[in-house]
Amino acid sequence: MSIAQKDFDFLRKFVLEKTAISLGSDKIYLLESRLAPLCREYGLADVSEIVDLLRKSPLGRLSSSVLDAVTTNETYFFRDSKPFLELEKELIPELIARKGSCSTLKIWSAACSSGQEIYSVAMILEDKFPELKSWNVQLYASDVSSAMVDRTKAGVFNQLEVSRGLPSSMLIKHFSRKGESFYVKEHLKRCLEVFALNLASPWPALPKFDVVFLRNVLIYFDPPTKEAILRKVEKVLEPGGSLFLGGSESTLGLRTSLVRKMRTFCPLYVLPS
Incomplete structure (x- = not known):
């Protein structure tokens, strides 16, 4: 699943406005991997459909799901010791x-x-x-x-x-x-x-x-x-x-x-x- 540049730009701006997290231009792979499960969960064909829904309803449940997916970082017990x-x-x-x-x-x-x-x-x-x-x-x-x-x-x-x-x-x-x-x-x-x-x-x-x-x-x-x-x-x-x-x-x-x-x-x- 690939993300079109215009959708990537929208998502970068969306995440920045909501969380102040700045996603670099090299993070397109991160969004692809994090949002693919959301597409399946919401029954959407691809990320462009996520973007369309966010444009229409930027404060709904999908918005929270997107931000959770993007901001959740790997962790484990006693990480880095x-x-x-x-x-x-x-x-x-x-x-x-x-x-x-x-x-x-x-x-x-x-x-x-x-x-x-x-x-x-x-x-x-x-x-x-x-x-x-x-x-x-x-x-x-x-x-x-x-x-x-x-x-x-x-x-x-x-x-x-x-x-x-x-x-x-x-x-x-x-x-x-x-x-x-x-x-x-x-x-x-x-x-x-x-x-x-x-x-x-x-x-x-x-x-x-x-x-x-x-x-x-x-x-x-x-x-x-x-x-x-x-x-x-x-x-x-x-x-x-x-x-x-x-x-x-x-x-x-x-x-x-x-x-x-x-x-x-x-x-x-x-x-x-």
């Missing part, structure tokens, strides 16, 4: 020592996709830091896709998803199996709040976070939008708070108060105290 090692081996112990009697910890996965990232964080806190059981631990997860928000809230994964990056000991401890699906147990959900958020739009009132994960998402925005998002991150980070970016992302060339610090396992972007 090094940020999670940094969190477990260095950052959480430092926060525990630094906070002392202020026993509150807030961590946000700001582009959570289907939830593997925030549940990876939850499992680290549960398994490695028993002293946090007496703390007020608050985990947050958000995504622009309403479908991904629903998936994260549900915490249900298939066999392929739990076989990617998730140690078998954690699977046994933190999931229950029903048929071919694996369900996150309630003890990992009790401190988790999940909500829809377009990073490029105005943000609601949010608490101050000790740690923010914003990995593999800034690459989809143009520089002014990246800077605007980082400024908003600065406002919701505690002084001395840390931001994780994706392995191919950095703040190089962007105006931000965040300071890049090379740590034991990966870089962190820290808000000065």
Whole structure:
């Protein structure tokens, strides 16, 4: 299934206006692969029929389905490993020592996709830091896709998803199996709040976070939008708070108060105290 140039141009503009995500001219293959299942689901012959319907009704169910398909990114448990090692081996112990009697910890996965990232964080806190059981631990997860928000809230994964990056000991401890699906147990959900958020739009009132994960998402925005998002991150980070970016992302060339610090396992972007 190929996409005509005029339809590709329309879809690029549509996605940009709705999400601020900038699709390069080389992303036509991405749209082809992401929208082909939608054509089958809606009984449409090709992408041109999707475009015709979007022109007539840009706010309907199809619009949400298109945006969900385009903005959903690959993820898996403990993806890229090094940020999670940094969190477990260095950052959480430092926060525990630094906070002392202020026993509150807030961590946000700001582009959570289907939830593997925030549940990876939850499992680290549960398994490695028993002293946090007496703390007020608050985990947050958000995504622009309403479908991904629903998936994260549900915490249900298939066999392929739990076989990617998730140690078998954690699977046994933190999931229950029903048929071919694996369900996150309630003890990992009790401190988790999940909500829809377009990073490029105005943000609601949010608490101050000790740690923010914003990995593999800034690459989809143009520089002014990246800077605007980082400024908003600065406002919701505690002084001395840390931001994780994706392995191919950095703040190089962007105006931000965040300071890049090379740590034991990966870089962190820290808000000065």
